[in-house]
Amino acid sequence: MTLDDIKGILGALALTGRGDMEIDIGRAYCADLMSDVLAFSVTNSLLITGLTNAQVVRTAEVADIKAIVFVQNKRPDIQTIAMAEAKNIPLFVTELSMFDTCGRLYERGLRSQMGPTV
């Protein structure tokens, strides 16, 4: 599943201008606890979260997360967006709830690292 696919499935808006929309996202993880993300996420995945502070982008950077989707139309501030731009981590915002965001992506085949693969 590409970032472009994810953007379409979620009706999401891109908050960052750069980044390759064709990169393949194989896995996803969702949490508002950044320590859980650091403990349980996998590399090259998508992070789905309702937190919008700068630490979310830092967490994505150190955990090698490829992109972040913010749910419920929550938007990070301009400094956080600028940091993500600088670190080449695309940010998206969707109006969907975290439940619906995960549900729609799961329905289309996206999985976490631990769940069933089919």
Place this chain on the structure above:
Amino acid sequence: MTVNSDGVFFLTGKDFANAGSASSNLKGILEKRGIPAEVIRRASIAAFEAEMNVIIYAVAGMMHYTITPETIKVVLQDMGPGIPDIGLAMQEGYSTAPDYIREMGFGSGMGLPNIKRNADKLTINSVVGEGTTVEFVISLERSGR
């Protein structure tokens, strides 16, 4: 205590705007050295958790790093409240963080366990009322794990 190292980052307590920048810089240094991505990820996650602990709890601190062909060693020394019971602090889910830290996505009691999970060796020394030193070593070869 003086630490011999390749470099040092200075950390300021409660400076949440820059929290994580030392770990981010360390990650960049490791990438330039051509260290495998999986090793860099473990070192970066451990450093980030340790850095957040200093920002959250201490007045100030330092992050020293030493890179050899075999290991990455990171030492964080802080001037903070100290940890009264390290065994308790190592338990997943145990935390003394205030609510505003939890609202930032941290303080869920996974910091020290996450460092242990990613490091090959972890040493914590703490004196209540003085500060804490967290030292971890990541082996570049997995055989040490």
